[in-house]
Amino acid sequence: MSILYDEGQHAIATESRRALEGRVSKDDLLPLLQTSGRYHENFWTTAKEQGWTALALPEAFGGLALGLVELGLIAHQAGRSLSGAPFLTSSFGAAKAIELYGNDTQKARWLPGLASGETIGAVAFAAGPDPLPARPGVALKAGKLGGRAVGVSGGLFADVAVVFADEGGTSVLAIADLAGVARDAIDSFDNSRCIADLTFADTPAETLVTGEAARTAALHILALQAVVTAHEQTGGAEALMETARDYALTRKAFGQPIGAFQSIKHRIAELYGLVELARANAIHAAAREEQDDFIIAAAAARLSATEAYDTAARDCVQIHGGIGVTWEIGLHLHIRRSRTLALEQGSSFFWEDVLVDRLAGGAA
Structure with missing residues (x-):
């Protein structure tokens, strides 16, 4: 690909900037710093209305079948405007994990909701100095997760999480429904990121990849x-x-x-x-x-x-x-x-x- 964007990509950049500058302001974001457990709802509503959540996902599941280049254009404008929610990135990561490594049943269950933005995803191993340790803090045994995933961006509101876990000394990438999972909100430097520790206690999970392929x-x-x-x-x-x-x-x-x-x-x-x-x-x-x-x-x-x-x-x-x-x-x-x-x-x-x-x- 050329280092330059084409006409259609320029249009995506222009329109996303216009939409965000009209709906995200400094006055909206400042109060979020003092309150844990809130995000900028206007940004996330805009992302769903504009189809940004579906941008890089397959058409078969409600996506627009574009790619990382186009999603990057949206993210660039989100960075300019200090968008007050992390879900554009976290839901994309969870959706791509399911798209690339999940089976047909898992894709049918999760991808339409992630594409529409009605379902929020999280990647529960993307924080800290070493997100892929030799022995993860979460273990998978008999199809159930136990342990604690710390500092999960978007974890406070996520519906589904992709987890890097240990299964008897073997690495495994799994997907878990977060309904009923205990979440401890972290009062952080930037509260709009909705960071939380997730505590798994016999949480049902489905395997995506095992062994060295999981890492x-x-x-x-x-x-x-x-x-x-x-x-x-x-x-x-x-x-x-x-x-x-x-x-x-x-x-x-x-x-x-x-x-x-x-x-x-x-x-x-x-x-x-x-x-x-x-x-x-x-x-x-x-x-x-x-x-x-x-x-x-x-x-x-x-x-x-x-x-x-x-x-x-x-x-x-x-x-x-x-x-x-x-x-x-x-x-x-x-x-x-x-x-x-x-x-x-x-x-x-x-x-x-x-x-x-x-x-x-x-x-x-």
Whole structure:
């Protein structure tokens, strides 16, 4: 694929940006930070109405049969607007796990609801420094799950979860209906992510993949989500770069715009470079979805987007000076989101290890 979008993809980007800018505002998001167990309902309603939940799923189950490139465009705009719900990514990850590794019965049960957005999915192993440990904290025995999945993004409202578990010393990827599963809401840095610990107690589950193939499948699902998240991070970094630029052109010191000072203009130029590198890596990774080098591309996208968003969040606040740390201006929303997204789908250390292992020929 070309690094450039075609006319139809540009239309998706334009319309999604218009829809989100009209329905998501800073004033909607600020109260969510102080309340655990709530998300921005206008965003999720918009996602369902616009068909974004169905974008990358098969037509046979109510999807639009597009791909990761188009979903990435939506995620980019969601990052720009600081969308106040994580379900676009988490439901996509759960749906792809079922689509790629589930049987016909499992697909028929779950995919139509996930495509419409009426069912919310979660991937219950995408958090923490090592999302794929040798011995997971959840065990599967006789078709039932036991144990605790910690820090599950969207877990507070999810209806179904894909779980990476241990079955007698063997890795297994399973799917579980979350009805009746105990959830402990986590009062987090960004409460709109609806993060929760899930406690499984003889919870019925169905196996998707077992053995070494389960670990490979789990990494693939993480990589798919990482590419969506990379687009979201790039969108947030782009919005911050533009905010810093606009402020530097209007704020004056010593009789001239602060953007005239080298320390400011160089910093904004560096942000531009980071954003464009992250954008290129995210587009490339999305286009390599079914290719042999997809995991490498996804790791590169994840790492560059995390650096771009973290740097943009920090530098934008510094360029604004004292007003940058006030509640009302809302730049802290991006700081909170950048730090939260940096931990979802595995940390940078995890993806660095994945990248090195793949490049060295020791892929796990």
